Each structure stands twice: as C-alpha cells, then as structure tokens.
Amino acid sequence: MVVSVAGHTDAGSLSEQLAEGLLGTLNHRQVASFDVDELFDYRSRRPQVTFTENRFSDYRGPRLDIFEVRDAMDRPFLLLTGDEPDFQWERVAETVLKLIQQLDVSLVVTVDSLGLPTPHTRPVGVTAHGNRRDLIEGISTWSPNAQIEAGLSQMLELRVDEAGRDVVGYTMHVPHYLASGRYPQVAVAALEYAGAACELMLPTDELREAARTVEADISRQVEQAPEIAQLVQKLEANFDQFSSTAQRSLLVKHDDVVPDAEELGAAVEEFLRSRPEDVKPGTEEQIPPPGADDDGDTPGQPSG
Incomplete structure (x- = not known):
C-alpha cells in the first residue's frame, strides 16, 4: 500500500502530482x-x-479514497490518497489498518515532503523512517532528532508499526523557495522510492518531462536575479558540506552490482515475452474484484 495525502507535509504539491501520475496512467478502480x-x-x-x-x-470538494492500482507489469497495489482530514484521525487509521490486516498487505509505504533549505541544483534529498531496516538504512540524506507536528501520515505509520506490520516512509526534501508551487521533481523521487520499496514499476515519464520544463524556468529566473543566484550558491555549499556521500540505492542490495541500461531493458523484454497472450495492459477490465485472483476463484492479496 502506498499512502500519500495532502496535508502540512506536502511541499511542492507532492500528493496531487503523485495521484495524477498514477491514476492518470495506470489501470485502477476505487x-x-x-x-x-x-x-x-x-x-x-x-x-x-x-x-x-x-x-x-466544477465544484471540487475534499476527498479521501483508496484505489486498487495495477503497475506497468500488472502487479496490484493499494493507494490511499486525497486530503488530510480535519477530524477523526484515529477512526481513519483504524479503518485503514483493518483493511491492511484483512488483505494481508505485505508493506505500507508513506511518502510526504517538507520545504527545507536545500538547492534545486542537487538531487532531491530524503529522510527515511520505519521498521524495515533493509529499506531505510543508508538512504537518508538528513536524519534529525526533533519533535515535529504530526500529520495523518505520521500517525498512520506509527499505528501500523504498533500493529506489527511492515511500514516505511520517505519524506522528500523540497527547496523551501519552491515549496508553495508544483515541483515535479519531488513526485518523481517519491515514486522512485515507493516503487523500489514495493517492487513496483511506477510511471514517471510525464513527471520527468514536467520537471525538465520547471528546471529550465528556474534556471532562467536565477540567471536574471543575482541575489537569488547567491542564495542558491550558499545552499549548494551547505548541502555539499553536510549531505551524506554514501547514500544507498534501494534498487540494489548491499553486495549487488548495479545493472546497466541494456541489462534492465533485456529483463523487461524477457518478462513481457513470458506473459500470456490474452493479457492486454491498458484496459480496466484486467482488474479483478477484491478478494479474487485473475480466475475469480481464490482470494488475492495486494503486494503493497
């Protein structure tokens, strides 16, 4: 299960972009x-x-929904997305936890974002947390000891942990001077972390294209404003001084060798060739009802 709700930890409009990227591209149903x-x-x-x-x-009221989504390889997972509620957090968390237990969801991944003094010229930083050491160890670029204001995502992560279920979270770092607008880079990074943790192939092509456009716009503005350029240079120096130089990738284990592009492409092609001919991605009908596998006889369990 992937959890991304729009609350006080949603710098760069992460939740909205993540939901649009997944639900606008992948087969899904509420x-x-x-x-x-x-x-x-x-x-x-x-x-x-x-x-x-x-x-x-075009009235746009608040929403909080759970979707069953199929990734690019037709693997199912759940997505909790929408607006952070004002009331009844405990009841919401209890409802979500019951669903997790009933479907025996193997892993819950929360993603959110904070506006921090980091430069846009460096990779999006992350603070990893949760009870799966193999999915968080060596990942964080910044891990403070601090008391912070909680949101639904943080409380839900805690309740899932207390219930003895596997849960991890990735808090993305958005440059504070870009936190109030849409920052596609943060959505790309969040999908990469969530996809790697849940072993899902999640779409990022459109978000990457949007990120390139935003990057070009920012570069033009910085070139036209020397005072902003000086600020960015100071942030770069601070980032380079204090950021971790040995950040681990979730895509490989500690002793594994990173595959090159040709190896990854060959693996994907081999998987696609091995699929049954009657499986046609891109149609909503491929998604079975809850509690049933592709044949509709045996209970199925979402992978995340």
Missing part, C-alpha cells in the same frame, strides 16, 4: 471512499468552484 462530511471542516479549507458568466460548475 475500492473505498471516506465520508468527507464526517472528516472535514469546510470553512477552514473552503472547496473551489468555477464561475463562468452566469453559472457555477
């Missing part, structure tokens, strides 16, 4: 939806509505 009238204070975060000439349309 399996649960929380009662938003019970969970949200509409006056504290007023929904958006469009007014055109003399009519209202």
Whole structure:
C-alpha cells in the first residue's frame, strides 16, 4: 500500500502530482471512499468552484479514497490518497489498518515532503523512517532528532508499526523557495522510492518531462536575479558540506552490482515475452474484484 495525502507535509504539491501520475496512467478502480462530511471542516479549507458568466460548475470538494492500482507489469497495489482530514484521525487509521490486516498487505509505504533549505541544483534529498531496516538504512540524506507536528501520515505509520506490520516512509526534501508551487521533481523521487520499496514499476515519464520544463524556468529566473543566484550558491555549499556521500540505492542490495541500461531493458523484454497472450495492459477490465485472483476463484492479496 502506498499512502500519500495532502496535508502540512506536502511541499511542492507532492500528493496531487503523485495521484495524477498514477491514476492518470495506470489501470485502477476505487475500492473505498471516506465520508468527507464526517472528516472535514469546510470553512477552514473552503472547496473551489468555477464561475463562468452566469453559472457555477466544477465544484471540487475534499476527498479521501483508496484505489486498487495495477503497475506497468500488472502487479496490484493499494493507494490511499486525497486530503488530510480535519477530524477523526484515529477512526481513519483504524479503518485503514483493518483493511491492511484483512488483505494481508505485505508493506505500507508513506511518502510526504517538507520545504527545507536545500538547492534545486542537487538531487532531491530524503529522510527515511520505519521498521524495515533493509529499506531505510543508508538512504537518508538528513536524519534529525526533533519533535515535529504530526500529520495523518505520521500517525498512520506509527499505528501500523504498533500493529506489527511492515511500514516505511520517505519524506522528500523540497527547496523551501519552491515549496508553495508544483515541483515535479519531488513526485518523481517519491515514486522512485515507493516503487523500489514495493517492487513496483511506477510511471514517471510525464513527471520527468514536467520537471525538465520547471528546471529550465528556474534556471532562467536565477540567471536574471543575482541575489537569488547567491542564495542558491550558499545552499549548494551547505548541502555539499553536510549531505551524506554514501547514500544507498534501494534498487540494489548491499553486495549487488548495479545493472546497466541494456541489462534492465533485456529483463523487461524477457518478462513481457513470458506473459500470456490474452493479457492486454491498458484496459480496466484486467482488474479483478477484491478478494479474487485473475480466475475469480481464490482470494488475492495486494503486494503493497
């Protein structure tokens, strides 16, 4: 299960971009939806509505949903996404935990993001946490000891850990001067970490293209503003001084050799050749109902 909700730890609009990237590309279906009238204070975060000439349309209220999604290799996983509730966090966490236990979900991965004094010219940093040492050890670029304000993601991670289930989280670091807008780089990084942890092939092509556009726009603005360029240089110097020089990749084990592009491509091609001819990715009908495998006879379990 992948968890990404829009709350106070959502710098760079991570949750929205992650959901768009997954649900806009992969086969999926909604399996649960929380009662938003019970969970949200509409006056504290007023929904958006469009007014055109003399009519209202496109009302966008809060949502919190669970989807069953199939990755590029047709492997199933659950996605909890939407807005962080104002109320009843414990009941939401209890409901999610019951689903995790009923479906025997093997791993829960939370992804969120913070605005930190890091430069956009360096790779997106991360703070890894959870109870699976093999998925967090040597990953973090910054691991402070601090008391912080909790969100639903942090509380849910704690409750899953207390229940004895495997859970990890990846908090991405967004340059603080870019935290209020859409920063595609953070969504790319989050999908890479979540995909590697859950052994899923998650789409990032469109987000990478958007990231290149944003990168070019930022570079132009920095070139036109010497004071911003000086700020970025100071952040770069600080980042290079204190960042870890031996960050581990989740894509390989400690003693493994990193495969090159040709080896990865050959492995993917071999997998695709081995698939049955009647399996055609890209159609919603390929997703079986909850609790059933492809034949509809035996209970199935999401991999993450």
